[in-house]
Amino acid sequence: MSVEHTLLAVLSIWPSTGYNIKSEFEHKAAGLYWGMSYGSIYPKLKKLEEDGFIYTLEQEEEGRKKKLYELTPEGWEEFENWLKAPPSYPVIKDELLMKMSTWHEDMDYDDLISHLLKRKEQTEDLLEFVKEWPKNGYSYISKLGILTIRFIEMRLETELRWIEESLVILKNDDLPDGQDPYGNTEKLLERRRRAIGEKKENDQ
Amino acid sequence: MSVEHTLLAVLSIWPSTGYNIKSEFEHKAAGLYWGMSYGSIYPKLKKLEEDGFIYTLEQEEEGRKKKLYELTPEGWEEFENWLKAPPSYPVIKDELLMKMSTWHEDMDYDDLISHLLKRKEQTEDLLEFVKEWPKNGYSYISKLGILTIRFIEMRLETELRWIEESLVILKNDDLPDGQDPYGNTEKLLERRRRAIGEKKENDQ
DNA sequence: TTCCGCATGTAATCTGTTACATGATTAC
């Protein structure tokens, strides 16, 4: 998903300025969607204009100098071709999961528990925002937009359910069995202990 | 989440070569986690070695020249400090959602439906893989790894549920109401029609 | 009159990918 197509998509909603697009993403990117910096937005807008996909609307003397960009016929065409092209499969890239799955038994679970508690709070906040969003009275959300928001809600609720379950399991030290056909858990701890031991010796 | 820390995390499981790490991610990155290219792995391994976080194990004359990397005491320390640091909140960056929420009523829903059907298939495949993974008899998965896999499963199942629901809604043309306080849906379609109309005129 | 928010823009930098080069070993 290129920045260019994202910009076309945003401009399809209504004509906007570069600054405007950035603030829009800033707002919703409270965890939703993702950010774009001025350093990529302005040059790309310029490029899109050069390529004939967007043009600047007359700013009707609003005092401030600003460039309101709008799609050209070619811009609409390009945008809709992009819409029709099959979307790529999203990657799950979650630092919490990476940390959790490489956590080891010689490390205090309390730190992991506080990661989970923090995640719980953040997800609750985001869920609250997402639930209010289509009811706030001023944001434009299409019918299909409502469907995607429904997905985000379901996902966040699932995440909260999982966090709750995991916290109970961790606090009761009731972890499920792993799959460890070659006794790697013990090897790992042994490798680590030896390394740490060597370090202590050297430090003395 | 830097590549460096990801490499330390992978090496904490067991000593590996650069090639090895790449294949590992290739395999699981059937959608899970994410990829790394040789162009970033090898230079980073070199850097980590220079920084004293990893070192090369004797390769015990396995014939092939290869570098088996292992964590140093400093490597373990760095890795565990990273584990303890609060993970950043993941961003939802899903091209399907972006396309769906900017889809408009003058575009055929059939294309959107085929995007959803394709996603359904891909997610089913991934779910199947994730369910088999901890039972395949050879992969090492720690107890906490099982918990994270449980999360992925729940998430994928939620996604499938949402896709089913959405397909029914789309096929019955039974979409929920959007939020459109300023009649933007009509404005959008009008802007587009005018642009497309102009193009047709010019083309004649 | 000073500060903050609106608004645009660029240069330096960072990070990562692609594509290629190289060569050994194993499977057919």
Add this chain to the structure above:
DNA sequence: GTAATCATGTAACAGATTACATGCGGAA
């Protein structure tokens, strides 16, 4: 013997971020 896989590495490139520069308008 030759194709595929294992294995390491780099140079050129692409993409995006950070940090800075600039300036207007309105509010305190």
